Amino acid sequence: MSDFSNKYKSAVEEMQISPDFKERTEKMMIELRDSENAPKRSHIRLYRSLSVIAAAAACVAVAFSLNRTGVFDKDSDPAVIVTDTIETQALETTADIPAEEAPVQEAPEADIPEADIPEAESVDEYSIASADSIPIPDFTEPVHDETASEVTEASIAVFEAPVTTAASVVGEFHDAQVSEPAKKAEPVPQPPAETHAVAQEAEPEEAVEEELELESAEYTPPAGSYTGSDINDSEDEAEDDSELSPSLPEAGGGVSGSGDDMGAALVSDFSRAENFSAKEAVSGFKAASSSAVIIPSVSGYDDENGSVTSYSSRKVRGIKDLDSLEKELYIHTEDQTASAVTAVPSDSRYIVDLADDQGNSLRIYIGSSYICFLLTDGSLFSYDLTEDEYSAIDSIIMSLIA
Amino acid sequence: MYSGSNGTFDDEYIRYVLDTYSDLIIRLCYSYVKTMHDAEDIAQDVFLELIRRKPAFTDNNHEKAWLLRTAVNKCKNHLKSGWVSKTVPLEDNLSDSALQTEDSGLDDTKRAVLEAVNSLPEKYRTVIHLFYYSGLSIQEIAAAKHISSATVGTQLARGRELLKKKLGDDF
Numbered sequence: 001m002s003d004f005s006n007k008y009k010s011a012v013e014e015m016q017i018s019p020d021f022k023e024r025t026e027k028m029m030i031e032l033r034d035s036e037n038a039p040k041r042s043h044i045r046l047y048r049s050l051s052v053i054a055a056a057a058a059c060v061a062v063a064f065s066l067n068r069t070g071v072f073d074k075d076s077d078p079a080v081i082v083t084d085t086i087e088t089q090a091l092e093t094t095a096d097i098p099a100e101e102a103p104v105q106e107a108p109e110a111d112i113p114e115a116d117i118p119e120a121e122s123v124d125e126y127s128i129a130s131a132d133s134i135p136i137p138d139f140t141e142p143v144h145d146e147t148a149s150e151v152t153e154a155s156i157a158v159f160e161a162p163v164t165t166a167a168s169v170v171g172e173f174h175d176a177q178v179s180e181p182a183k184k185a186e187p188v189p190q191p192p193a194e195t196h197a198v199a200q201e202a203e204p205e206e207a208v209e210e211e212l213e214l215e216s217a218e219y220t221p222p223a224g225s226y227t228g229s230d231i232n233d234s235e236d237e238a239e240d241d242s243e244l245s246p247s248l249p250e251a252g253g254g255v256s257g258s259g260d261d262m263g264a265a266l267v268s269d270f271s272r273a274e275n276f277s278a279k280e281a282v283s284g285f286k287a288a289s290s291s292a293v294i295i296p297s298v299s300g301y302d303d304e305n306g307s308v309t310s311y312s313s314r315k316v317r318g319i320k321d322l323d324s325l326e327k328e329l330y331i332h333t334e335d336q337t338a339s340a341v342t343a344v345p346s347d348s349r350y351i352v353d354l355a356d357d358q359g360n361s362l363r364i365y366i367g368s369s370y371i372c373f374l375l376t377d378g379s380l381f382s383y384d385l386t387e388d389e390y391s392a393i394d395s396i397i398m399s400l401i402a
Numbered sequence: 403m404y405s406g407s408n409g410t411f412d413d414e415y416i417r418y419v420l421d422t423y424s425d426l427i428i429r430l431c432y433s434y435v436k437t438m439h440d441a442e443d444i445a446q447d448v449f450l451e452l453i454r455r456k457p458a459f460t461d462n463n464h465e466k467a468w469l470l471r472t473a474v475n476k477c478k479n480h481l482k483s484g485w486v487s488k489t490v491p492l493e494d495n496l497s498d499s500a501l502q503t504e505d506s507g508l509d510d511t512k513r514a515v516l517e518a519v520n521s522l523p524e525k526y527r528t529v530i531h532l533f534y535y536s537g538l539s540i541q542e543i544a545a546a547k548h549i550s551s552a553t554v555g556t557q558l559a560r561g562r563e564l565l566k567k568k569l570g571d572d573f
Contacts, residue, residue: 005534011512022420025446029416032453
């Protein structure tokens with residue numbers, strides 16, 4: 001057995017193996033080892049693909065985030081969008097939440113006094129609240145010591161436009177402020193003798209348009225009074241939407257006209273209160289050639305819906321209306337004697353400016369208990385009115401301006 | 403010096419493996435395929451498999467057993483391949499020709515012993531080679547061939563009987 005083993009071993013060992021077997025195998029093993037340690041091409045391709053995919057995903061994510069912020073929106077600026085959003089939210093908060101629940105301290109308008117925040121939702125209630133909260137002067141106070149143009153523009157500005165916001169009312173009022181506090185106490189200055197009438201042009205929203213058939217009769221200044229003036233009772237009347245062009249008195253009851261004989265006559269005839277006659281003064285304006293501008297300082301209140309109604313100035317040129325108005329202005333004074341006053345009433349509810357084509361004018365202040373006539377020379381004569389008498393005048397005027 | 407000692411397959415370890423096991427593996431493969439060229443190719447593939455798998459050996463016996471088992475499996479796969487099974491049906495003629503060309507330096511006795519072993523069936527031939535040339539025990543052969551020790555003993559006994567019949571007094 002051992003002999004077989006030795007013979008077999010020697011026979012096998014004598015079989016020649018390739019002399020370069022170890023070298024070739026060693027070289028192949030080293031190459032294989034190095035290639036196994038090195039990253040494979042498939043892995044390299046995989047890594048590259050993953051890198052491209054990750055980069056693309058990052059770009060998409062960035063683009064999506066930028067798109068959400070509005071960077072790609074050509075019509076908007078992100079900062080503006082943010083600001084608008086904030087402002088919109090603030091406005092919505094102020095508008096939607098009732099005033100008692102609104103976080104006044106946190107809202108952008110936090111510095112506005114709480115009393116200034118409107119508590120009502122409707123426009124009319126808002127107007128009421130605004131009027132209560134904002135120190136708006138009493139509109140019933142008479143406008144005095146103003147120029148004719150200021151009176152017209154201011155009154156129209158104040159009373160034509162419906163009350164909308166507190167700010168607009170205040171702004172309009174300041175624009176319409178016709179006299180400074182210091183001037184209010186001052187007596188009405190005398191108009192200059194040679195002052196020419198300044199034709200004021202104002203455009204009321206709803207002026208009465210009238211087509212008048214004027215008489216050919218020429219106005220003749222009364223000798224010392226207006227009595228004797230004829231009143232044309234022409235029935236043709238229509239509302240005239242033309243421009244208001246009354247020759248209103250200048251500031252302080254400035255005289256329109258040219259300081260002619262009429263002004264002098266008025267001064268001479270009515271220099272004393274005992275001699276003044278409202279009927280004569282008013283009747284001097286012939287309805288056919290005259291006009292009246294009614295400037296209300298009152299506002300109505302609708303009980304049904306609780307809204308405030310404002311009245312704007314109105315020019316009356318209809319003969320019928322003008323005739324009835326003039327008659328109402330003096331009829332209550334026939335049995336009374338006028339009393340001279342030195343200051344323009346401050347609580348008048350209506351101001352009526354009468355004017356004719358000759359440049360004559362007369363301003364009449366109507367209060368709840370008086371009617372006061374301002375002559376061209378600055379003289380003021382006042383009559384007392386009973387409640388019924390005032391109601392009669394008020395109804396006539398309201399029928400014309402309402 | 404097994405790979406588990408330092409955990410690397412550096413150039414030194416590769417040279418160590420080749421110096422230690424190349425003859426053993428080649429001759430084992432020769433016992434299977436009966437040609438030195440195929441045996442070298444299979445042995446080369448075994449060592450390349452060692453680099454690919456990078457097994458962690460616990461000791462030298464583990465390392466040797468892993469190489470032998472891998473060589474046996476590759477030889478079996480080689481013999482089961484279609485090319486070998488279809489184009490090399492005549493083992494005896496090939497072995498004879500191989501002996502005539504490659505082992506021309508062998509004397510008659512050694513040539514007779516080698517031819518007698520190569521004429522044994524594959525299962526007996528491998529056991530004879532591993533037992534008498536490689537010096538493996540029955541348990542080691544059983545582990546390398548993935549068979550039981552009893553089977554290795556049986557195959558070894560039957561191989562001896564066949565060699566005794568062929569070699570006569572030389573065995």
